[in-house]
Amino acid sequence: MCRIFGYFNARATPHEMRAVAALQRHGGPDATGFFRAPGWGLGSNRLAVVDLDGGEQPYGRGGPVQVVFNGEIYNHAELRARLQARGHVLPDRCDGSVLPALYLEYGDALTEHLDGMYALALLDTRGEVPRLLLATDHIGMKPLYHRWDPASRSLRFSSELPALLGFDGVGGRVRESALDAYLTTRTPFGTRTVYEDVEVLEPGTTWVCELGGAPRVRRRAADLPAAPAREGRTAARQVRRTLRSEVRRLLVADVPVALIVSGGLDSGLVASLASEHGPVHTFNLAYRGTWPSDERHFAREVAERAGAVHHQVEIDPADFPKLLEETVWHLGQPNADPIALSTYALFRAVRDAGFTVALTGDAADEVFGGYARMRVAAERAAAGAEWSADYLDALSAAPAALRERLYTVAYRDHVAADPALPGAAREDLLHGPGTVLERITRFELENRLPAYHLRRVDHLSMASSVEARLPFCQRSVVALGRALRDHQRVRDGQVKRTLYAAAAGLLPPRVLSRPKQPFTLPxxxxxxxxxxxxxxxxxxxxxxxxxxxxxxxxxxxxxxxxxxxxxxxxxxxxxxxxxxxxxxxxxxxxxxxxxxxxxxxxxxxxxxxxxx
Known part of the structure; x- marks a missing residue:
């Protein structure tokens, strides 16, 4: 796990590279380095998780293909064996060390062989001019921000938005419509950021450019759903079996691993499955004092059922202003989820307790149909009623009617010509193929999840040098979820029906029978x-x-x-x-x-x- 940064067909002084590295060193405190050549430079901040003594970046240093990489490749052992059988010599057992050889074997299709979370930058110097490839994982667990200047055909990139601003001339123009996008969807969606000159690569994207040329950007096809799910207990058993396998793989690390538990189904199921492989430590966050929706007693029940050493984290509401300033700085752009503050404090406590990796239950709601807005929209659509306005309001920080009142006349006129939602995403949501619930699931997975949730989890975990691993984002789990029929997700007022069935017998009855409650700050x-x-x-x-x-x-x-x-x-x-x-x-x-x-x-x- 690392932070990466660099430039292409551009100039950057060693001071700029050091400044960018320093601005995101919290995400990689174990080693920092960069390599420069005429027209390009690659750099990384390393958080050592696998092969603590290896993993020097750029991978392939001195060879024709060099790579900087942020993330985890969970199938690196299988890839290493395959590549070594084909004659490649790999310097260590670090997961990223397979990437140069994998590219030499498969070219741009190397991403088709990766199972994990990643953002990578690869420099190929074998041709007449250097060639840069950027790539992001299938669902957006590891973001990559960039500034492409069409006039000079130059690129600068980094894992974090505040770090990218360390390059001279980046982020000078704030997008005036960004406030509307923020209030409409709680953070900018798609490729946009709050800055006119900074974008973020979408999930499953490959970006390729030769020195001095124009980039070719390809969003790779989304993974197809698994074969149509069987009914009832068979589908639940399949989900449980797949999750059990993925949790086991995600527990593998050369550093201590913890589990985040909220007291609900998703994180509780991950904790239960993890406990099958030995003693575990669980962490829950609550607020000092007496507040509504306090889940600490449910989290403790989950931990006791799993036989875990449980860590109860408390933050004082009096500290919120200072915590909020730190949280906003690490995110680099506004995110309206109140849980952001809690997320930052929780991962800081995880690191303070000596853990470098933490498994979470994020993305289960998107994959298995867990939000009330999904259920309500599906029920209204089935009854022939209009559903989209209330659904979109549920995504917002301020409903449409309130935004209309909040904006000045001049600002309303300005944002009317610059819609908050990407046009293609909105069209697919409202008029695309499939049922309303299928369209909503596609929209949530491909647009809202990476922008609103995954960037928050990535930035605020790495702010404290903690690698967050997400079993529900694994390709096998997502494929199973997308294959479910509508009634296997929501029916008769119940959400996540198949996932609840998969958890039967693994969690305390009170946790399984309690009303769904979002993990948030009251x-x-x-x-x-x-x-x-x-x-x-x-x-x-x-x-x-x-x-x-x-x-x-x-x-x-x-x-x-x-x-x-x-x-x-x-x-x-x-x-x-x-x-x-x-x-x-x-x-x-x-x-x-x-x-x-x-x-x-x-x-x-x-x-x-x-x-x-």
Whole structure:
């Protein structure tokens, strides 16, 4: 696991390369290095997980093919044996060491042989001019940001957005429609970021360019669903068997491995399956004090059933302002999910406890149909009713009617010509092939999951030098999920029907029978008069500050505060939280007010952890 960066058909001084490396060193504290040649440079920050003494990057150093790589290749042992049988000599047993030889054997199709999570940059110097290949994994677990300048045909790239800004001339122009995209979908979707000149490679994308030429970008075909799933218990047994195999593979590491448990089905099932292979450590996050939706007792039940050493992490709501500044800095662009703050604090506690790898339950809802909005949309569509408006509002940080009131006339006119959702994604969601639930599943997996969830998990785990592994994102599991029929996902008011059946007997009955609850921060209760978070939001969203940008009606923001103070509401609270996060980002990243990252920010107190 690493962070990578580089440039192509461009110039970058050693100082720039060191600056970029320093800005993402938290994701790779074990080794930092870069290699430069006329017109190009590759660099990496290493987090040692497999073969702690090997893994020097660029892989293939001194040869015709050099690679920097971020991620984990879970089938590297099988690939190594195959490549060695064909005469290749590999320097160590690090997973990334197979990549140069794999490219020499299969060319651009090397990605078809990779099973894992990755973003890689490969430099081929065998031709008359160097050739660069960038590639991302099938579902977007490892992002790669880039700035392509068509005029000079130059490229700069990195694993993290704040690090990319370390290259001279990157990120100078903020996309004015980004606020609308953010409030509409909680973070920019597709290739877009908040910057006009910075994009992110989509999942399953291969980007190829020869020095001085124009890039060829290909989004590889999504994995086909598995053979149509069988009914009832047979499908559940197949899911359980596949998950058991993937969890076993993802536990393999040369460093300590932990498990994140929320107290719900998804992470609980991963913990239960992991415990079959020996003692495990589980981590759960809660908030100091008494708050609604506290799941710590369910998490403890899951841990006890798995025979785990359980670590209960607590954070003090008084630390939220400082934690929020650090969280926003690591993400590099706004993400409206309140859980982002909790995610950052939780992975920091995991690392403080001595763990470098953590398995999570992320993506189960997208793969198996776990969101209430999916169920409601499917039920309405089956009844012949309109479903899309409420579904899209459920994705937003501020519903369409509220955004209409929030925006100034000038800003409404501006964003009307620049829709928040990528056109092809919206068209497929509303009018593509398949049932409504099939279209929603495709949209969530291919668009929302990578942009909203996976980048958050990647950035906020690696912020504390922790590698997050995601069993539900494994190709075999995703293929099984996509093969399920609608009624195997949702029916009679129940979501994730097949996954619940797969977990039968593995989790405490109270965990399996409890109503589904999202793992999140109870912001509607915490954002209220008299709390530090409330005062912090009031200061940053003061009418004068809000009005100065010319995008939002300060009067409407004040009405949101008044309504939330009088009658706390999830919709009002999330909108205010989203606006607060955006203002924190503005303070840290707008060129006129750029501030240093966490190293220059007063640190929040460490979360309290207890083990049982």
């Amino acid at each position: 912001v509607a209760t915490m954002l209220r008069p008299g709390t530090l978070l409330w005062e912090y939001a009031r200061d940053l969203l003061a009418p004068g500050r809000v009005a100065a940008a010319g995008r939002l009606e300060a009067r409407v923001v004040e009405e949101l505060f008044a309504a939330q103070a009088e009658r706390p509401d999830d919709t009002f609270a999330l909108a205010l939280w989203a606006l607060l996060v955006h203002e924190v980002w503005e303070e840290q990243f707008r060129p006129a007010a750029r501030r240093p990252g966490p190293a220059g920010t007063p640190g929040a107190s460490r979360p309290m952890v207890t083990a049982a």
